[in-house]
Amino acid sequence: MLTVVLLNTFSVCRYPLGMTGGQIQDEDISASSQWSESTAARYGRLDFDDGDGAWCPDVMAEPNNLKEFLQIDLHTLHFVTLVGTQGRHADGVGNEFAQRYKVKYSRDGTRWVSWRDRQGRQIIEGNSNAYDVVLKDLEPPIIARFVRFMPVTDPSMIVCMRVELYGCEWLDGLVTYSAPAGQQMSFRGQQIYLNDTVYDGAISYSMTEGLGQLTDGSWGLDDFTKSQVYGVWPGYDYVGWINSSFPGGSVEMTFEFDRVRNFTSMKVHCNNMYTWGVKMFRQAVCYFRTDSDWEPNPVVFKPKADNISPSARFVTVALGNRMASAIRCRFAFNDIWMMFSEIAFQSDTAVYNTSLVPRDDPSHKIDDSSTRILIGCLVAIIVILLAIIIIILWRQVWQKMIEKASQRMLDDELTTCLSVQREAFTHRHSSLSSDVESNSTYERIFPMGSDYQEPSLLLRKLPEFQATENLVGLVTRRSRVRVSGPAGIAPHYAEADIVSQQEATGAHSYRVTVVNMPLSPGRDGALEEFPRERLTFKEKLGEGQFGEVHLCEAEGMQEFMKDHCGDISDEPMLVAVKTLREDANKNARNDFLKEIRIISRLRDPNIIRLLAVCVESDPLCMITEYMENGDLNQFLSRHELQEEGVLAGNSSTISYRILIRMASQISSGMKYLSSLHFVHRDLATRNCLVGTNNTIKIADFGMSRNLYRGDYYRIQGRAVLPIRWMSWESILLGKFTMASDVWAFGVTLWEILTLCKEQPYAQFTDEQVIENTGEFFRDQNKQVYLPKPHCCPDSVYSLMLSCWKRNAKERPTFLEIHSTLMEYHD
Incomplete structure (x- = not known):
């Protein structure tokens, strides 16, 4: 089964498509002409000589001559986001290159479009x-099967090219969409142009036979007058x-x-800026077509109305596993304006009915003479798959056997150590274990989220790590700590409940178990249901984990x-409201409820308190x-630092004593x-809130604020980590x-005493920060x-330096x- 996944942004779809790696075959590379057999199209591969x-x-490029091209057939539709070019050096024999070029593309090999x-x-x-090699982003990206590179030069000269395409397969399968042309809005004294600027089909009163902004892999901001793209007009x-x-x-x-x-x-x-007359659609009615006729029974979908949050959002329309090669949807207005910035489809591979396949489509023709060969290939594939499954199962069984054996060995070793006299153990520990003691003090936390993938991959780049990796693994304690929420996505507390402790000659061994907590917070007296109609939206702080x-x-x-101490005004009070997104799955919903349960147990003057919940209806x-x-x-x-000896009186200054x-x-x-x-995992000044009389309370939604995106580093396009605040063992x-x-905390204290005038290690890039982390590891x-x-x-x-000791025990x-x-x- 093939499931189509919506692209977050085209920046994650940047894989080489096979000119350099050889996945694109020679017969799939063609050209308008060639100067000689040794400069044919198949030699136009990046980094190949x-x-x-x-x-x-064959001919010199002319300024107005765009007849020469190098063409690549990708066989299926691809989402192309980046192109790379290179000239011809040929060991000093040639020195030709293309100073400029154009790109043309086609989805069917018939209709060609010039990229703009x-x-x-x-x-x-x-x-x-x-x-x-010169790499150029295609912004906007293109969706194509065929791509042509067309060299352009000002003077007449010989040009040569080596090229590569970067992107990923276009799994949506959408070939064209048709819709009324976007319109223009007069808003607050400015003109908002809501047209599909990059649509590559025909545009008049309507848009036909093309793709554009609704499939470019990026979506608009909450404020439609602003854009994520620099230098464009409002509404872009x-x-x-x-x-x-x-x-x-x-x-x-209509979608084909x-x-x-x-x-x-x-x-x-x-x-959904409903205060400005813009709302998400009230209803969607979708019809389906498999051949020439539209089916009479549509799918009708009505999203939940939302007058609380003006944030833009994805609305998921359930299509009910309907079979189709085309979909026509009518989106009903819910207010004065309706605005879309991205549309994507999720589908499974269809079991094709041969009566639905066009007879002139060569990709679906069946060669009766090859039936036996096809059956043989299928049988061979099935046998290979069965062998792979058996090998995987056997490896799992073997791994479990090894783990059990290792566990028994460790338990036996621990029992032996405990039975030895205190003096003998102390002597052996000091003489034999001093070399590994610094590595044996860390409790191992296993991040439970799929988005936090092997931070140790960063460390593997350090040559010294490979020699010590096994040692670190051997001396790591066998404790298990439960982490609340996926690590690397948002800062949330981790909780470990210690249920047993043994002491032997000054050394401690902890056994930690996972705590199962009830998931019905609405029944807890401390977690009463708050009427959501009493909430008035003031500002979006950002995106959180859920x-x-x-x-x-x-x-x-x-x-x-x-039970709150002190006087409480009857005036409306400011609160932070975390919501669970509409398309959250069951696991995310359970995690959200678990976090409610965990935070509800926190009672401290310097910890942000959970006041109430809204869990009787969605969104939670x-x-x-x-x-x-x-x-x-x-x-x-x-603020600025108040000079010593100067009396307070200026509201823009703050004293060292207050800090x-x-x-x-x-x-x-x-x-x-x-x-x-509890382990916080993201302690920083951005996660501390300030009240009256400089009261400080620790929170956990600093990462959700767009303001602090620069404080987090994305590892391999997945995990997002505040590396400038993290210990070496957390990163590596x-x-x-x-x-x-x-x-x-040491870094947070440094922030406080510098009045947050600069980021920690501001002189370092993120990569240099990670390199410096490696120096802590090497010590x-x-x-x-x-x-x-x-x-x-x-x-x-x-005190700060003591917080940054290499040995966590120190x-x-x-x-x-x-x-x-x-x-x-x-």
């Missing part, structure tokens, strides 16, 4: 010498229509596909805070405190978390412990530490840190 080193056409960038330019700047990301132009109150769109497919769903990215995070005003929240929401002065990072960056008091509050909150064996080994939180005194802030005494800087605990900071504060 076969033949005379490149494809060279988002400003309408067709010429692509190519090579300036014959050696270097969206195609939009006004209700008054359509008497029937709906917009009809490459073959008959079994459609499961359609995802439509809609704008969905969006909103800043809202809550009316009547006081009655849900009966959790409502937490939000402090009136925002996050600590932004708060401090607006230490803030740090001590954070250490107090972390002391509380560590006492419950995937270990998150209370000791790694201590490391992050050869080459690692670079954060410098001492100007206002920081030596004693406080020593780092202070939060209890020790809090006691030390209280002394400095007093």
